[in-house]
Amino acid sequence: MDASDLKLLPPDIAEAAATFEAQLDACGTLDALMRLKGTFTGREHSLAARLMEALKAAPKEQKRELGALANQLKNAWEEGIKGRQEALEAVKRDHAAAASRVDPDLPPPMPLRGALHPLQRLQDRLVGIFAALGFHIEEGPEIETEAHNFDGLNIPGDHPARGSSDTFYLEQHPDLLLRTHTSPVQVRVLRRLAPELEARGGIRFVAPGRVYRKDDIDPTHSPMFHQVEGMLVGKGIGMQHLKGTLEYAMRALFGPATAIRLRPSYFPFVEPGAELDVSCPLCGGKGCRVCKGSGWVELLGAGLIHPNVLHYAGIDPEVWSGFAFGLGVERTAMMVSQTPDLRLFFENDQRFIRQMGGLD
Amino acid sequence: MLIERKALETFLPALAGLGQPELCEHAAALGFPVDGQEAVDGTVVLDIDVTANRGDVMSHQGFARDLGAKLGAALAPFALPAIEEGPARVEVLLEAEACPLYATALLTLGAGATPEPARTFLTHMGAPAKGLPAVDASNELLHLYGHPTHAFDADKLRGAIRIRYARAGEKLVTLDGVERTLSPEDLLIADEAGPIALAGVMGGDPTKVTETTRRVLLESAYFDPRTVRLMARRHNLHSDASHRFGRGADPRMPRVARDLLVARLQAWAGATLEGAWAAGSEPAPAAPIAVANDLLERIAGEPIPPGEASEALRALGCGVEASAAALLVTPPSWRHDLAIPEDIVEEVLRLRGYARIASTLPPLDAPPRTALTAYGFRSRLATRLAHAGFHQTVTYGFVSPESEAGFALNAEGRTLANPLGREYSVLRGALLPSLREVAGANQRRGAKEIRLFEIATVFEASPDGPVESMRLAFVWGGVRGGEDFLTPARPIQPADLAGVAKDLGFPPEAIEVRALEGGLYGVEAPLEVLAWPSERCIPAFAPFSRHPVVERDLSLLVPMDLAYRSLREAVVKALPGTGVLRRADCVDVFRHKSLPEGRQAWLLRFAFQADRTLTGEEVDGWMEAALAAARSLGAALRT
Numbered sequence: 001m002d003a004s005d006l007k008l009l010p011p012d013i014a015e016a017a018a019t020f021e022a023q024l025d026a027c028g029t030l031d032a033l034m035r036l037k038g039t040f041t042g043r044e045h046s047l048a049a050r051l052m053e054a055l056k057a058a059p060k061e062q063k064r065e066l067g068a069l070a071n072q073l074k075n076a077w078e079e080g081i082k083g084r085q086e087a088l089e090a091v092k093r094d095h096a097a098a099a100s101r102v103d104p105d106l107p108p109p110m111p112l113r114g115a116l117h118p119l120q121r122l123q124d125r126l127v128g129i130f131a132a133l134g135f136h137i138e139e140g141p142e143i144e145t146e147a148h149n150f151d152g153l154n155i156p157g158d159h160p161a162r163g164s165s166d167t168f169y170l171e172q173h174p175d176l177l178l179r180t181h182t183s184p185v186q187v188r189v190l191r192r193l194a195p196e197l198e199a200r201g202g203i204r205f206v207a208p209g210r211v212y213r214k215d216d217i218d219p220t221h222s223p224m225f226h227q228v229e230g231m232l233v234g235k236g237i238g239m240q241h242l243k244g245t246l247e248y249a250m251r252a253l254f255g256p257a258t259a260i261r262l263r264p265s266y267f268p269f270v271e272p273g274a275e276l277d278v279s280c281p282l283c284g285g286k287g288c289r290v291c292k293g294s295g296w297v298e299l300l301g302a303g304l305i306h307p308n309v310l311h312y313a314g315i316d317p318e319v320w321s322g323f324a325f326g327l328g329v330e331r332t333a334m335m336v337s338q339t340p341d342l343r344l345f346f347e348n349d350q351r352f353i354r355q356m357g358g359l360d
Numbered sequence: 361m362l363i364e365r366k367a368l369e370t371f372l373p374a375l376a377g378l379g380q381p382e383l384c385e386h387a388a389a390l391g392f393p394v395d396g397q398e399a400v401d402g403t404v405v406l407d408i409d410v411t412a413n414r415g416d417v418m419s420h421q422g423f424a425r426d427l428g429a430k431l432g433a434a435l436a437p438f439a440l441p442a443i444e445e446g447p448a449r450v451e452v453l454l455e456a457e458a459c460p461l462y463a464t465a466l467l468t469l470g471a472g473a474t475p476e477p478a479r480t481f482l483t484h485m486g487a488p489a490k491g492l493p494a495v496d497a498s499n500e501l502l503h504l505y506g507h508p509t510h511a512f513d514a515d516k517l518r519g520a521i522r523i524r525y526a527r528a529g530e531k532l533v534t535l536d537g538v539e540r541t542l543s544p545e546d547l548l549i550a551d552e553a554g555p556i557a558l559a560g561v562m563g564g565d566p567t568k569v570t571e572t573t574r575r576v577l578l579e580s581a582y583f584d585p586r587t588v589r590l591m592a593r594r595h596n597l598h599s600d601a602s603h604r605f606g607r608g609a610d611p612r613m614p615r616v617a618r619d620l621l622v623a624r625l626q627a628w629a630g631a632t633l634e635g636a637w638a639a640g641s642e643p644a645p646a647a648p649i650a651v652a653n654d655l656l657e658r659i660a661g662e663p664i665p666p667g668e669a670s671e672a673l674r675a676l677g678c679g680v681e682a683s684a685a686a687l688l689v690t691p692p693s694w695r696h697d698l699a700i701p702e703d704i705v706e707e708v709l710r711l712r713g714y715a716r717i718a719s720t721l722p723p724l725d726a727p728p729r730t731a732l733t734a735y736g737f738r739s740r741l742a743t744r745l746a747h748a749g750f751h752q753t754v755t756y757g758f759v760s761p762e763s764e765a766g767f768a769l770n771a772e773g774r775t776l777a778n779p780l781g782r783e784y785s786v787l788r789g790a791l792l793p794s795l796r797e798v799a800g801a802n803q804r805r806g807a808k809e810i811r812l813f814e815i816a817t818v819f820e821a822s823p824d825g826p827v828e829s830m831r832l833a834f835v836w837g838g839v840r841g842g843e844d845f846l847t848p849a850r851p852i853q854p855a856d857l858a859g860v861a862k863d864l865g866f867p868p869e870a871i872e873v874r875a876l877e878g879g880l881y882g883v884e885a886p887l888e889v890l891a892w893p894s895e896r897c898i899p900a901f902a903p904f905s906r907h908p909v910v911e912r913d914l915s916l917l918v919p920m921d922l923a924y925r926s927l928r929e930a931v932v933k934a935l936p937g938t939g940v941l942r943r944a945d946c947v948d949v950f951r952h953k954s955l956p957e958g959r960q961a962w963l964l965r966f967a968f969q970a971d972r973t974l975t976g977e978e979v980d981g982w983m984e985a986a987l988a989a990a991r992s993l994g995a996a997l998r999t
Contacts, residue, residue: 109844112749114811116742119754124739133721136729137736141828142757142817143787158589164778168758170787171777173825178757178776178787202726208735210757210817216780223780224756234725239709240661241722248721262714264391264706266411266697272659272706273411274714275393298393304659307702321658348753348798350807359746 008066010054013047016040017073024080030088033081040077048074115357119226119345122333123208126228129252130206133245135230138205140185142178142212143170149179152187153269154308168212168223178212182229183269185209186305186324189231190313197315202234203322208329219341226329233305233315233322239272242302242323246276250299254281254336261296270303270324281336290335297335300327361410361418364484366403367504371424374433380404383427389713390426392417405484415585415607416694419506429675429711440616441623445636450577451520452639458547458584459523459559463614463638465578465622466514469494470630478628487600493631494569494576497624499600507580507609507617508601512556514575516567519552523559523581530555533565540595547587549579560588560605561597575634576625580618582611582643585696608696611642648679648690651701656687659705661718672711673704731895734830738815738887741832741864748860750813750834755794757817758784763793773821787819787826791833792874792882799835799880809838809852810880815887830887834860837880857881865890905969909942910979914964915998916990917955924962927993931964934989935982940974943967961998 009017020040027033041048051070058066116124127137140148150162160166161180168178185207193203207229215221232245243262251258258279265275278299280291287293302325307317330342337356339345344352365383369375375383384394387408396407408423416422421435428435449466474496479489482496485503489496494511502508526542532555533539540558542548547559557563560583569576585608592602615638625631657663669687670680677692691698698704709717732740742752760783761771769789779785788794791814799810813834819826836857842849854873861871861883870889874882918927924946935941948963955961968974968982987997 107844109846112811114746114748114750114813115752116746117752117754120739120742120752127735134724134726134728137733139735143819143826143828158586158593160593163593168779169777170825171775172773172821174777176825200727204726212757214778214780223784224758232722234722236658237722238659238661239714240718240720243717244720245722247719262717263388263393264710264714266391266413271700271702272709304702307700346754346756347801348751348755348812349805350751350802350810350812353751353753357746357752360743 008062008069010050013051013054016047020077020080024084027084027088030085030092033084033088037081037085041074041081048077113354113359115354115359117345117348117353118333118337118356118358119329121357121360122336123226123228123329125253126249126327126329127206127208129249130230132252133204133248135204135206135232138185138189138207139209140179140182140188140207142210143176144179144184145175146177148184148187149177149181152191152309152312153183154306154312155268159268164214166214168214179209180213181211181326182207182209182227183324183326185229186231186269186309187313190233190310190315194314197233197320202232204230204232204234206230217343219343222330222342222346224346227326228329229324229326231305231322231324233310233320235320237304237321237323239274239304239323242274242304242325245323246300246302246325250276250278254278257284259285262302265301265303267301267303269306269309270301271306273301273303276300276302276325282338290338299332299335300325302326361408362485362503363406363408363420363423364403364481365406367420367481368424368427371421371435372428372431372433373436374431375424375427378431386427386430387423389715390430390710392423392426400484401480403484412607413697415604415696416506416610418604418607419502419504421505422694425677429672429677432675441619443619443622443633443636445615445638447635448637448639449635450514450517452637453520453522453524454640455522455524456547458587459581459640460643461611461614461638461640462521462523462579462581463618463636464521464580465618465636466575466634467578467622467625467631468575468634469573469625470632472629474628492569492571492573493625493629494573497621497628501617501620501624502600502604505613505617505620506604507613508560508604509617509621510557510563510579510601511569511576511621512563512567512579513569513573514577515573517551517556517577521556521577522548522550524548524550526555532556532558534558534562534597535565535568536562536597537565538597540597543594545587545594546591547583558591558595558597559583561591561595561602562599576631578618578621580614580621582609582614585609608694610694612693614638642693645693646691646699648681648688649698649701649704651687651689651704653685653687655701656705656708659702660709660712661720664708664712668712669708672708675711676707678704678707732893737892738830740893741887741890742813742815744864745813745834745860748863750811750836750860753795753798753812753814755791755798755814755816756784757787757819759786759788759793760784761786763797764789767793770821774819774826789818789820790884791816791818791831792835792876792884795833795835795882796876796880799837799876800878803838803878807838809836809840811836831884832864832887832890833882833884835876835880835882836860837876837878851879852881854881857883861885905971907969907971907973909967909969910974911943911965911967912979912983913947914966914983914986914990916962916964916987916995917959917998918962918990918993918995920958920960922993922995927962927990927995928964930989930993931986934985935966936968940968940970941966942969962995 027036055066055070167180170176211227212224215223247260250260261277262274265273267273276299277296279285280295280297282288282290285295287295291297305322305324310317387394392408394406395409398405410417452462474489474493478500482489487499498509525544526546526548528544530542531539548555549557549559556567583605585606588602589606592598622633666682670682673680673689679690681688689704767790771786774787776785795812802810815832817828818831836852839849839851841847857873858871870885876882932944944966946962947965950961
């Protein structure tokens with residue numbers, strides 16, 4: 001179609017026809033396109049409708065030429081609009097498809113997550129290790145008598161630990177104190193089970209719990225801390241059984257390659273007494289800061305139950321014997337985790353608990 | 361305790377060829393781990409850890425004795441100066457059993473000074489020489505031989521020396537310059553003018569040796585360990601002497617130590633001996649201890665040939681007589697810790713080395729324990745709370761009385777007599793005050809959401825002393841959500857905590873959510889409110905209905921002040937029992953200005969199920985009844 005053809009058209013239609021392509025290109029949305037469609041090819045008042053009217057009113061000799069032109073224009077407009085519509089619909093489909101796509105890399109909503117306190121976890125682990133060896137759990141009160149905390153454990157009446165500079169006493173009840181170790185649980189359990197000892201065949205338990213000592217709060221001291229105590233009573237129990245049990249437990253705790261060694265030591269409620277060292281869990285015994293280059297870390301106190309402790313509980317030490325051990329949970333936790341300051345365990349910063357604790 | 365290697369070798373020459381690491385190994389194997397070592401002046405000073413039962417090792421001689429026994433090496437021959445005892449120059453009267461033997465000597469000092477080697481040695485012991493030969497020699501002897509001695513300025517003494525208990529109210533200024541008020545349990549050295557020393561603990565200031573002292577009276581005695589321990593504790597006065605007498609000195613040493621001290625003063629200070637004498641006698645030696653071979657074998661875990669055991673014990677200074685089934689062992693005078701057969705067995709094992717003890721698991725001879733323990737129950741509960749998003753805390757069992765403000769608790773009967781401070785003076789009656797403090801600390805450190813719990817003991821006063829019980833408490837506060845693209849942020853509300861409590865198995869009446877400050881809420885309850893899990897691993901099977909569940913909603917407009925609990929109770933009462941009604945819950949609350957004023961909309965959801973297929977008509981009937989019950993409380997159907 002050339003410009004001379006358009007001269008046959010009414011001037012406004014001719015002008016619109018000349019700018020159709022540009023207007024079509026300017027339609028960025030389907031709505032705009034529909035408006036353009038109405039303007040050009042709508043049933044009423046559109047350019048195409050007026051073209052038909054103009055055709056009807058045209059002189060006869062122009063009808064043929066004008067008719068061809070009108071058809072040509074109308075077809076071009078319809079084709080153009082249809083093509084544009086398809087293109088715009090395709091874009092819309094693409095957008096919709098993109099919108100419905102799930103981006104798997106967006107951070108998802110997470111279930112709430114808390115954590116057990118690291119001391120609880122270590123204590124549970126220890127209790128679990130000894131459970132595998134048949135040690136059940138015994139617990140005792142935090143407020144104790146001197147009888148259970150000291151007398152029954154062969155701790156002499158003038159022992160400095162009994163002093164008010166070492167042990168917390170109650171104001172209105174001077175005979176009561178906050179237990180300074182979990183060992184009074186030994187006294188309680190032995191006394192309770194003594195009458196049925198023969199029928200039971202033996203006693204074995206671990207006693208985890210909170211204990212209190214009058215220490216000022218600093219990076220290595222706390223007036224409250226946790227211990228796990230263990231005890232076994234049977235017939236013919238000797239140092240070899242203590243060693244075997246602790247070797248099993250330490251390997252369960254630190255790994256199968258862990259070595260242990262017992263050294264003579266002294267606690268009033270055991271005889272012989274021993275201190276247990278484990279091969280350094282951090283360097284494996286090669287020597288590091290934690291073990292001060294020695295390859296060994298001191299971990300717990302132990303020994304065979306002192307005959308006086310059995311006597312006190314009403315158990316005949318000529319027939320029965322056993323061993324006992326006790327471990328500080330905080331000290332062990334600090335050692336394995338390299339936590340520089342004991343106070344962190346009692347500050348209870350949620351970040352610390354999440355980092356050091358966990359869920360099992 | 362500090363040990364100078366050079367001095368140690370004079371007691372045990374065999375050490376000369378032993379490397380330092382080997383020496384440390386042997387020391388640890390004997391029960392004396394080396395806590396530190398420092399090379400000084402061409403020798404090494406070791407800091408060894410001596411247990412409270414081994415007062416006899418608190419000297420170079422004592423440590424050498426154990427090492428020598430371990431190494432099978434003899435101590436250097438002991439050259440005792442020959443000093444003849446004569447008549448008493450000053451009368452010594454023993455008036456208390458706690459001092460059975462008091463050896464002494466009177467000397468006139470000449471010219472001279474503490475020799476350089478002794479000064480160096482004392483520096484290594486952390487007790488630099490005073491420049492007074494009588495004092496320095498006494499100190500040197502203490503570190504070398506372990507027996508504390510004392511020198512008085514003889515010219516400051518008046519009349520006879522008495523070893524007696526104090527009279528109430530007597531006073532003594534001790535060498536540290538502190539005036540001590542004495543009690544009748546204090547054992548004294550006294551002259552006619554009054555107390556001159558706290559026996560075995562510390563000398564008195566007025567009679568001490570000074571630069572102007574011309575004549576000295578020496579003291580080398582044996583004091584009862586318990587008496588000395590109690591005195592040291594009573595006066596909070598822990599000295600080198602009280603540590604050694606308190607753990608038990610060697611009763612054979614008083615004369616020996618006196619003679620060594622005399623010889624030193626003669627050599628160092630040109631002293632002239634005017635007389636040496638003693639009052640009293642050595643306490644009777646301990647009775648022999650019979651150690652059955654069976655006991656030795658049981659504890660060691662293997663038979664130990666009696667010959668080997670005897671040899672070890674003799675090396676440690678014990679007298680041993682062997683019979684067919686037992687060893688009769690007489691401990692040496694310096695071993696106060698050997699009292700029962702087990703003590704003797706420990707000595708045999710100690711010398712053999714604990715490393716030689718076999719490692720065996722004991723036979724499993726106690727009955728199995730299958731039931732869930734209280735510990736296990738708490739442990740499970742803690743794990744559930746951790747999985748529900750809460751952080752477990754461990755807080756002190758004692759708190760400040762102020763921290764419990766607002767909790768209607770009375771500190772009476774729960775206070776400590778000797779707390780670390782007011783902040784830690786009351787055994788806590790509740791856990792929430794502790795959690796509130798921890799929450800505050802976390803908030804100050806920037807935590808947007810606080811989720812904490814603790815399971816611990818609380819204390820309640822009673823006439824017989826505080827009663828302990830286990831509680832669970834948890835707090836939740838701040839804002840939840842807003843951290844991902846799906847979950848909107850919103851403040852924590854009490855219902856959030858009620859939901860946790862319900863999920864843990866709290867019965868509805870035990871759920872009490874407490875508003876703490878700062879948008880924090882808490883729940884605390886005794887553990888007994890939670891049902892103990894069944895002992896059965898899997899409970900008995902109960903068949904469930906295969907008939908369909910019919911679910912219906914009821915949308916109500918209710919007065920703002922109507923309590924949900926009363927509405928629910930009324931509605932449930934109007935419906936068939938739990939055999940059919942499986943659910944009746946509010947699932948939505950709607951409050952909006954478009955609703956009539958003073959009203960809110962509740963959407964109740966019901967589920968019905970029976971052992972037959974329910975008909976639409978009967979469910980419609982129940983819903984009518986439910987609506988009627990709701991209407992009776994002022995509710996209306998929302999259309």
